[in-house]
Amino acid sequence: MTTELLGILFIFAMTVALSIPLGRYMARLYAGESTFLDAVFGPIERLFFRASGIDASREMTWKDHLKALLTINLIWFLWAMFVLTNQSWLPWNPDGNPDMTPDLAFNTAISFLVNCNLQHYSGETGVSYFSQIFCLNFLQFVSAGTGMAAAVVIFKAIRDRQTTELGNFYDFFLKSCTRVLLPLSLIVAIVLVFNGTPMNLVGKAEYTSLQGDTVQVSQGPAAAMIAIKHIGTNGGGYFGANSAHPLENPNYLTMIVELLAQTVIPLGMIFAMGFYIRNRRFSRMVFGVMTVGFLLLLAPTVWSEIQGNPAIDRLGIAQTHGAMEGKEVRFGATASAYWSIITTVISTGSVNSMHDSTMPLSGAMELLSMMTNAFYGGCGAGILNFYIFIILAVFISGLMVGRTPEFMGKKVEAREMKIAMIVALVHPLMIMTGTAIASYLASADANMGWWFVNAEGQPNHATAWLNNPGFHGFSEMLYEFTSSSANNGSGFEGLGDNNPFWNISTGICLILTRFLPIIGPVAIAGLLASKKYIPESAGTLRTDTGTFGIMVFAVIVILAALSFFPALALGPLAEYFSL
Template sequence: AFIAIKHIGTNGGGFFGANSAHPLENPTYFTNAVELWAQMIVPFAMIFALGFFLKKQKFAYIIFGVMTVGFLLLVIPTMSSEISGNPAIEKMGISQLNGAMEGKEVRFGPAISGFWSIATTVISTGSVNSMHDSSMPISGAMQLLAMMVNVFYGGCGVGYLNFYIFIILAVFISGLMVGRTPEFFGKKIEAREVKIAAFIAILHPLLILAGTALASYFAAHDTAMGYWFSGNATGWLNNPGNHGFSEMLYEYTSSAANNGSGFEGLGDNNPFWNITTGIVLLLSRFIPIIGPLAIAGLLANKKYIPESAGTLKTDTTIFGIMIFAVIAIVAALSFFPALALGPLAEYFGM
C-alpha cells in the first residue's frame, strides 16, 4: 500500500526508514525497475495530457524534449561517476570492479542507484534506494542541480508548473531579441506577467541560499541562538568542510523543491532544522503555485490575437533551445557559487 502512494503518487515516504533500499519494500532488480517506472509514468503522462487538452501536441513534444535533454544531462554524469568508483580508494590500491559501492545495495549496484537518485530528485518523489550522502561528489552535484532547477518532469503536474515560468521568461526574451511583441498562445506577455515570473524564478534560489547561509553561520559560530535551537550548532555536521556544506545545502534544496530526500549525514532532527525547513517548504510550495495562476488569470483577461507572420512560434525546436538556455542561465547564475563551495570543491579536492 505504501509503495503505490510512494511512487505513483510521487510522495516518497517509505514504511521503513531505509525506504526502497529495504528488501521488504524493494526486494529485487525487477521490483526496482517497476518502482522507477511507477514514479516516472504519471509526470510523463501529464505533459502529453497538457498537449491533448490544449490541442497543441507539438508544443507538448517540445516541452518533453527539453525536459528529457535536461534529465539526461543530469543522469549520465551521475551514472558514469558512480560506475567509475572512488579515486581515493583507488589510490589505496583497492580494486573497485563494481564501482562506488559505499551506501549502495549489492542487489542493485551503482549504475541503477545513480539513475534512481536523479529520477527521484527531478520528479520530486524523494524516495531513495541508496544513501545519497555516500554518492560521489559529481553525483551529489547533479542531485542538487535537479532540485535547484526543479522543472524537469516534476511531481504530478508540478514540473510544468515551474516550467511555465521559464516559458514566460523565454517568450519575453525571445520577443525582445527578434523585435516582436512577445505572445504566448495568442496573448501578449507584458510587464506584469514578466515581473511575476521573475519573482517566482528568484524566490526558489533565495529561499535555498538564505537558509543555507543561516545554517552555515550557526555551524561556524556556536552562538546563543544556535545553541538554543540545536543543543550544539557544531553537532549538526558529521562531515566537516565542503561535504558538510553540501549536506546543509541539500537539506534546504530538498525542502524548497518539495522533495524529501536528504544527505543524511546531517543531524537535522532538532528545532532549528525542523522550523527553518518547514518555513522554506511552505513558502516555496505555495507561492510558486500562486504566481503561475496569477499569470494565467492576467492572460485570460486579454484579447486573443490571431497568429500572423510576425508571431513567435512556441512549438519549434528553436524555441525549445531558447527555454533550455534560459533555465541553464538562471540556474547557473543562481546556484553555481553554492555548488562550487560544496560538491564541486569536494570533487577537485579528491
C-alpha cells in the same frame, strides 16, 4: 556494467511508452469526455459532491481556484497537526510510538501537505499506523491531486482563446485522486505485496539474522504507503531507510516498478497537455527540453558511480562494481545512480541508496536536478514550474526581436512578468538564504538555547548537526534547503536535522516554495486567458518549435548557473577536486 546500463535504458523506454497512453487518458478525463472508469468512479464522485454540497459543474475563475486550493490545504494541515501531536492515545499504535513534538509535527505536517515528505523522524519508529493511514497516506493522495488540478487550470487557460471560466478545482482534484492516483497505486501495492512487502496492522516481528542476531522489524500497512509515495511523487519512506529497505523495495523487479511509478504521471502530464490543448508539437517540445536536461544530469552521475572513488584506486583496490558505499548489492551502482537522478528531477525524493555516500560529482548532479527544478518535476508541479520558464523565454525572445511578447496568441505584459520573476526568484532565495544562515551558525557554533535542543531534549550545538566537516558538511546543509525548496524530500543524511532550527526553517521554506509556484502560474494563466486572442501572423513567435525549445533550455541553464554555481563550487565541486 553493460547489462546494468541496458537495464536503465529499458526502464526509461518503458516509462515513455506507458506515459503516452496515460497522457491521452488524462486529457480525456480532464476534458470531461467518457473514459473506461466512468462506471466505477462516477457514482462515487457524485455521492461525494452531493454529501459535501459542492457543485462540481460551477465554472471558477483563477482566483476561485486558488481560494479553494488554499482553504482546503489549511484544513488538511490542521488535521495533520492534531493527529501527529496526539498519536500516542489514538488507535492502531501497537508499537507505542510517542506523540511528535510541536516543531517536528509542524515540519512533518507541512512536508506531507506540500508533496515533499521531508522526514525529520525515522520512518516506522516515528508514527503510528493510524498516523500512516489517516494522516500521511491521505496527504500523499491529496497533495498530488492538488498539483495535478492546478496544472489542468494551466491546460484550460492555454486551450481556450478568451475566457475567465477555467473549470472547477474540486472536479479536477477529485478525478485526479479517484481515477488516476488510486487505480495506479492499487496496481503498485499489489505488486509489492506479492513480492514480500508487509500490509497488515500487527506490531513488530522478531527475526534472526544470518549472523544469528535477534532483531525486531516493524510491519504494518507499508505497501499502501510505498505505492502512493511513488505514484504521487511524494517520496516519504515507510521505513527509515526508504526504498533501500528490503521490505520496502525487496528486489530488482520492485525497483523497476517503483521507478516506473514515480515517473509515469509526470511524463504523462506532459503528453496530456498536448492532447488537451490540441497541440502535440508543443508537448513534444516540452518533453524534448526536459529529456535533454535529464540526460545531461544522468550521464555524469552514472559515469561517476561506475568509476568509483579515485582514492581507492590509488590504493590498488579494484572497484569492479563501481562505488558501492551506501548502496544495495541487489540494485548495483548503475541502477542506484539512475534512481538518484530520477528521484531528484521528478521531485519524488525516495531513495534506493544513500545520497550522502554518492561521489561528489553525483552529489552535484543531484543538487543541480533540484536547483533547476524544471525537468519533469512532480505530479502537476513539473508543468507549473516549466510554465514560468516558458513565460520568461517568451519575454526575452520578444525583447530580442523588438516585438511585444506573445504566448499562444496572448500578449505577455508587465504584470505577468512581475509574477513570473517573483516565482523564479523565490526558489534560489530560500535555498541560498537558508544555507547561509545554517552555515554561519555551524561555523560559529553559537549557543542559541532552544534552537539547539535535540530530539531527547539535550543541548545540541550547531556543530553537532554535521557528521562531516568541510566541503561535505556544507553540501549537507545546502542539500537540505535545496530538497525543501524543490519539494523533494531526499537528504544527505549525515545531517542531524530533527531540532527546532531545521524543523521550523525548512517548514517555512516548504510553505513558500510550494504555494507561491502554484499561485504564480495559475494567476499568469488566468490573466492571459482573459485577454483578447491575437491571430498568428508572420511575426508571431511559435512556441512549439525546436528553436523555441533551445531558448527555453538556455534560460533554464543561465538562471541555474547564475543562482547556484557559486554554492556548488563551495560544496560538491570543491570536494570533487580535492579527491
